[in-house]
Amino acid sequence: MKKTRTRLLHKLWVIIGALFLFLTSSNMIVSAVSLDLFTSTQASNTSGTTAAAPYLNVANQPVTFKINGTTAISATAGRTGVKYAFINLPTQLTGKVQANGAASVDTTITVLASDIKGVTGTTLDLLASLIGLLGTGTLVTNLNNAIAALNSENFGHQTFAAPVEQYSPTLLRADINQGLLPILTNALVLRLQAIKTIVSGIVPNVLISALLDSVLSGLTGVISALGDQNSLVSKNLVAASILGVTTVSIPTFVSSPAGLTQDYAASIRGGIFQTDNFDVQLLSNFGSSTAIYFSAGSLAMKSELLPSSLNFGTHPIQTKVDETWNAYVGGNSANPLQTGTVRIDDTRTSAKAWQLKVAQSNNWTSSQKSLTSARLDIALGVLNTNFQNYSSIDNQTIHMTPNAQMLLMNLSSTTDAGYVELPLNQFQLFVPKNTPKQVGNYQTTLQWTISNTP
Structure with missing residues (x-):
């Protein structure tokens, strides 16, 4: 009998020694280089842009980037470091994509039983065996159930922020570990507290008193370490976690790049990876790409706002008095005066300068006949524009002469987008009395021109 007791005491001290070894060790995980967490990743965005429908001069446009990982890497691949989702931008979008709040992560989480034991140790299994030898069957059952729950690898479907x-002007990253950490540590703390409650209920005797004290002390220490987000235990637990099918949504504000000279499709890379040392250069190998389309803008005159023809009516030939004829809609003086508008939209943000001119291309002619002294007068309204650096003539009547250009507006060098509206309030044809006249339908052509300047 005495011999048997000696063996049992020896076995207890071996168990206590193993427990001490666990309490003074840390989770041993092999360091890993940066790696992609999914072999199948799809990046997308909510801009809704296409090559046919690009963004034009947008500022702080809300756009959410979505990164969906569907095929996880091997469970033994990523063991240390921080999990990140990232958006890597081309240089043309430097400073043009800004974070708009926290990212949303939707995933399932697994932690291998071996990694859970790396945090909690194996002495609880030894304690269950010891209690079984001592004949405390109910406690053994409860403890074994609690230990089984502790070692469950499934941490469920989770959604978190x-x-x-803004890691750099061309890189945004979402720290997934910060969202994972409280989920994993809180779950593990609840499991450990359940075990601690059972162990606390064991009535000690001389054989197991020291062991129970050590177990309770160890449980308290691990629970305390898991409550510290900066502890090695917490960091190792999160690093060892495995993500299932995962979607990360990163809300941003997007602005158009300035100075585009042609339409631009921005290829933006998004992915989910894990690293010990964040290296921007490696990101070109991770994840997949999504595109946002941007328009370089255009310079255009709305020709539909100009009258397609001017009709000054039909008049008898006479040479006694000067005549001034107005252009009416349809050539009928009972109708309103013919008017028009010069409307120019310049949506480009590249460096530009241009002039608006109008010219009468030829004399008023009918077949081989000409009204050599006739003069077209145009009454201009008040020019309306949002450009700042320009000069113009407006709110006056200009007199057209054949083959001579009239400068209406000069826009100095600018990168601003803008518009110009110049009302054409009235068209008059002045015919001096001594103008040689013959029967005929006399016509000329007006040319409105936007020309680039140095």
């Missing part, structure tokens, strides 16, 4: 950082 992850803070987004």
Whole structure:
């Protein structure tokens, strides 16, 4: 009998020694280089832009980037470091994509039983065996159930927020670990507290008193370490976690790049990876790409606002008095005066300068006949524009002469987008009395021109 007791005491001290070894060790996980967490990743965005429908000069346009990982890497691949979702921008979008709050992460989480044991140790299994030898069957059952729950690898489907950082002018990253950490540590703490409650209910005797004290002390220590987000235990637990099918949504504000000279499709890379040392250069190998389309803008005159023809009516030939004829809609003086508008839209943000001119291309002619002294007068309204650096003539009547250009507006060098509206309030044809006249339908052509200047 005495011999048997000696063996049992020896076995207890071996168990206590193993427990001490666990309490003074840390989770041993092999360091990993940066790696993509999914072999199948799809990046997308909510801009809705296409090559046919690009963004034009947008500022702080809300756009959400979505990164969907469907095929996870091997469970033994990523063991240390921080999990990130990222958006990597081309240089043309430097400073043009800004974070708009935290990212949303939707995923399932697994932690291998071996990694859970790396955090909690194996002495609880030894304790269950010891209690079984001592004949405490109910306690053994309860403890074994609690230990089984502790070692469950499934941490379920989770949705949580992850803070987004502007890591560089062309890179945004969401720290997934910060969202994972409280989920995993809280779940593990609840499991450990359940075990601690059972162990606390064991009535000690001389054989197991020291062991129970050590177990309770160890449980308290692990629970405390898991409550510290900066502890090695917490960091190792999150690093060892495995993500299932995962979608990360990163809300942003997007602005158009300035100075585009042609339409631009921005290829933006998004992915989910894990790293010990954040290296921007490696990101070109991770994830997949999504595009946002931007328009370079255009310079255009709305010709539909100009009258397609001017009709000054039909008049008898006479040479006694000067005549001034107005252009009416349809050539009928009972109708309103013919008017028009010069409307120019310049949506480009590249460097530009241009002039608006009008010219009468030829004399008033009918077949081989000409009204050599006739003069077209145009009454201009007040020019309306949002450009700042320009000069113009407006709110006056200009007199057209054949083959001579009239400068109406000069826009100096600018990168601003803008518009110009110049009302054409009245068209008059002045015919001096001594003008040689013959029967005929006399016509000329007006040319409105936008020309680039140095």
